[in-house]
Amino acid sequence: MNQDRRLYPTGPAAQRALVVAVDLQDPRRALAPELAEFIALAKAAGATVVGEVVQKLAHVDPATLVGSGKAREIAERATELRADVLFVYNDLRPRQRTNLEKIVPLPIVDRTMLILDIFAQHARSREGQLQVELAQLRYRQSNLIGAGEALSRLGGGVGTRGPGETKLEVDRRKIQQRVSLLGHQLDDVRKQRETRRSGRGRDPFVALVGYTNVGKSSLLNRLAGSGQGEGAFVADQPFATLDPTLRRAYVAPGVNVRLADTVGFITALPQELVNAFRATLEELDAADVLVHVHDAANPDWPRQKASVESILRELKLDEKPLIDVFNKVDRLDAGERAALPAGALEVSAKNGDGIDALRAAIAERITPPAHAGRGA
Ligand SMILES: Nc1nc2c(ncn2[C@@H]2O[C@H](COP(=O)(O)OP(=O)(O)OP(=O)(O)O)[C@@H](O)[C@H]2O)c(=O)[nH]1
Ligand SMILES: [Mg+2]
Known part of the structure; x- marks a missing residue:
């Protein structure tokens, strides 16, 4: 873990975080799955979540986000629970942040900061x-x-502070x-x-895309036949992969592709990250085919799918040939598998089920000129 690049001050021990969320009761955007995801992000960043405060409101309070009464209640909870940081789920305006910090004297970390922090660590x-x-x-x-501390350690020093x-x-x-x-x-x-x-070869370019933690890197390893230790990094945590990995993979007799793993997507991917990673994401533009990986074992997959599709639209990649793949089917029983969309490509990066069908689907979608003359 690289403490120096962390966005908020942190001690050597895991931080005790109190999670705060305003539930706007939006029927189109349920809080529960997103809050669960937020808590998973908090844990991935290395914090211990010691409590949760959810405030139902019709509108966020423009001054303090939660309302000043609720803010005082949060301050009390934080003391009781010995929390040393507040993780706030909703977007905060600068003024709300300042006002809330006055009532709850703890560092406030919002969702974007949390995601950026995980990125910095990975x-x-x-x-x-x-x-x-x-x-x-x-x-x-x-x-x-x-x-903060981290920046003043960079350069800084004598002569930087003007009168x-x-x-x-x-x-x-x-x-x-x-x-x-x-x-x-x-x-x-x-x-x-x-x-x-x-200097690279001209094999067709296939990119794995999808929500974070769905098994993209595992599939890359499976398709590229990487053995243990030599493959892309796999872990049960959001944003395990940040740096794009490129491998050569066989898809049909005489047909190899360049296969890229990419950074996982998430709902409301912070704009700062989209901008910063634009160059990396723009490489997807060169893809001949996108393989959109879903975690079939996560009941939340439809929401994740919609969210990835909207990011692909934003990146103007929605016109690309795309193959939907449902991964982790080893975790489903027969009934659950039957409930997946008809004709879905079902695979398991874990035990190799469905991988041949996926290879065939990729081979079929590669435009003929890309592999003309390469037949077996
Ligand atoms: N049961 C099961 N688990 C899987 C399968 N594929 C991946 N996993 C597990 O899912 C977790 C995430 O896998 P990764 O391959 O790191 O997922 P990713 O999409 O690359 O994740 P990020 O890089 O973090 O966005 C790991 O714990 C994997 O072992 C599968 O087919 N079956
Ligand atoms: Mg990965």
Whole structure:
């Protein structure tokens, strides 16, 4: 775990988090599955969730999000539970954040910060790390959140503090300097990657996409025949994969494809992340086929599917040939399998079921010119 890149101050021990959510009782967007997902994110970030406060409201309170009475109640709960951080599910305006912090004297972490924090912990490649840091700083800029410990350790030092500057002004100036430096460094890293790429072969390009934790990396390993230890990283946690992995995979006699694993999607993917990862996501544009992976064992898969589809639309990738694949069917009984959409491609990355059918489906969707002359 890399503490230095974390977005909010943290001690060596796991943080005790009190989760706060406003339930707007929107019939089109139920709170329960999203709140469960938020709590999973909190755990993936390394926190211990010590309590949950859900406030039902018709509208969020413009001043404090939850209302000042509820805020005082939250402050009491936080003391009782010895919480040291507040995880707030709903989007917070800067003013709501400041007001809430006055009543509940704890650092406030919102959903975007949580996701960015997990990304910061999981990024391995230089490009991934630069992209995440840039996203974090842009988020701070647009939400007027102070730079905190982590940033003052970067550069800073003698000569950075001009006469009469307030803490926030210094923070802003440092953030701005760091943002432009990161931008330049990212350009360099990307240029190097372009050079490496141009030397690559011309096998058709297939990209695995889907909600986070559905089994994309497991499928990549299965399709590419990676053995234990040499394959893409697999873990039961959101955003295990941040850095795109590319492998060669066999799909039919004489037909190989370049197979890419990608960062998982999530409902309301923070805009800062979409922007920061745009270059990586734009590579999907070069795909001949997208394989959209679903977690058939998660009852929430229809919501996840819709959310991925809307992100694909946003990225203008909705016109691409796409294969829907239902993974983890080893966890379903016969009745549950029968309830999946008719004709669904059912696979298990775990035991290999349905993988041949998936290979055949990919081979069929690859446009003929892409593998003309490569027949067995
Ligand atoms: N039972 C079962 N579990 C699976 C299957 N495929 C993946 N898993 C498990 O699901 C979890 C997530 O798998 P990953 O391959 O890391 O999922 P991912 O989509 O790459 O996730 P992110 O990179 O975090 O977005 C791991 O615990 C896997 O072992 C499957 O076919 N059956
Ligand atoms: Mg993965």
